[in-house]
Amino acid sequence: MTTDTPILEIKGLTMNFGGIRALDNLDLQIRKGEIVALIGPNGAGKTTFFNCLTGIYKPSAGELLLTPPGQTTRRLNGLKPNRVTQQGLARTFQNIRLFPNMTVLENVMIGRHCRTRAKVLGAIFRNKKTVQEEKEIVALAFKILEKIGLADMVNEFAKNLPYGAQRRLEIARALATEPNILLLDEPAAGMNPQETAELDNLITEIRDDGLSILLIEHDMKLVMSLSDHIFVVDYGKKIAEGSPDQIRNNPAVIKAYLGEDV
């Protein structure tokens, strides 16, 4: 599945908050169809990394280069979050950020916003094109929800869903934007072992559809079983990268996690 040009290449990403350097000269590559994990102790800068990548923060320095399959390379630096999503990067949030008072289906339909174009007049007059587009949005949202396993709760309010389902709904919503790369920020946080196993399957399925996945996760079992490649950060610096096996035995990683030499 993997090809040689990385679909996403990050060079020298640096982020300063006043005097604090949250990210320091980070390099990272993701190839098509690859699952890459970003791990590190709490406060290492993983979520900051996501926020820089998706345009919520403006990085102080560095290059974010996206090369969608069969297209030219483009920079993501300085783009607004909605433009980044339009370019094919979709994310979930560490602390769930669904639209609580909208139904499950509507949450997913929102994801289609950047791929559709009905305007005010279209909404008022409901011309053929708008009606057709609306139908497609609903159909696709249903399809995604079926795949994610939430098809029987489409008309529930998002806030009434159990925790694990909310996490999956976030993934469904992100998938609706037709991303090339899916950024998952601790998708397994707070899940029980069975839910985690289901998540494992789901992520593999998404990868098999040809998406690349960048994963932040603390559940080492999940990370080790899923990832093709792992990056470890601590205090905003990359301290190791490699295959799961290499990382497992890397002394620097063990030191960062356990705090002393082994």
Next chain:
Amino acid sequence: MISFKDLKKAFLVALWFIFLTFPIMVIKVNPFERTIAWRWHNMFYVAAGSFILYLIGRLFLINKAAQQERMKKQGIKSVPKTDWQQRLLTEPRLFIPTLGIMLVILLVFPHVLSTYQVNIMITALMYIVLGLGLNIVVGVAGLLDLGYVAFYAVGAYSYALLHLHFGLGFWTVLPLGGMLAASFGILLGFPVLRLRGDYLAIVTLGFGEIIRLILENWNDFSHGPSGISNIPRPGFFGMEMTLDQSIMYLYYLMIGMVIFTIFVVNRLQNSRIGRAWFALREDEIACQAMGIDKTKTKLTAFALGAFWAGMVGVIFAAKTTFVNPASFTFLESAIILCIVVLGGMGSIIGVIIAALVLMLLPEYLRAFSDYRMLVFGGTLVVMMVFRPQGIISTVRRTYTLEKKPTIT
């Protein structure tokens, strides 16, 4: 059942109300005869009234809690939401006849009742449209706008001034006023794009006051506090109409306007743009991360909200045939906001009911003369305490997996 603790609390509530109402209910100063009348019996009524009302409220809450407890025991997870209003709104069997009856009442109304009543009704209908307009901004998109009356003023003055200087007629200015107000909405939207919640509220409040102060002080432009008079009423193909006829005509015009507004606002809310507005209200960051352009979405909400205020402003100027800045104070904004909040954020039917109640209640409460506003305020407080989600809580559109989505 009611415990001793509740009785104690009710007693304290009664004491508190005695204290609160003492100056107005008990003491009566007669400045001519220089006497003070102590109306102790009033104090007794207040005490008894608040004591009993508190206990009734308490009993109501206890019953509700017990009911929920029972539900839980029986293992019913979610309360099935088929109370009468939901059913009235969703079942066509009930919905269509209700609508028909209402339409007949509305159409016959001006022929049966006096011009005075029709005038009040026109005002209420105007506030329905204003409420529906503000509902887009506050209820749907979640942008707290305290200066909505500014757009109303823009509409009213655009008719007054365009007629004065260019002799434009009502029907030409009606869409023009709406569009002018919409562009003012965008004008307000730009500086407040980054603001949210309290900060946004303060800036919009300032904007509303700026418009009013400009109208009040820029004499050459707006004729200052003395206003502009002799604005013509709307015409009907050049027909001559008596005052009564033209008011009746205005009434039917407003009915048409309300129906038009409901139609458009409903379609907007159930569209791609409406969904983006709802998402913006729910979570701004997630909304952007899902590819929604925050700037565009906010500006369309401001513009489309202001549009209705502009149109109603034109109608207002035509109805009163006179505009001056005193009609566009903060109080107006507050009342329109009340309509939206009381009706239920984002609910079209809720806003309509709230507008009718809030506009008609003070009129028909004139029988209570002095206590009219007290009752009005009390109703608002009680309403918000017992039903914070508004008269009609938002019902989301549901979809089923078929060839085509059905609206229920």
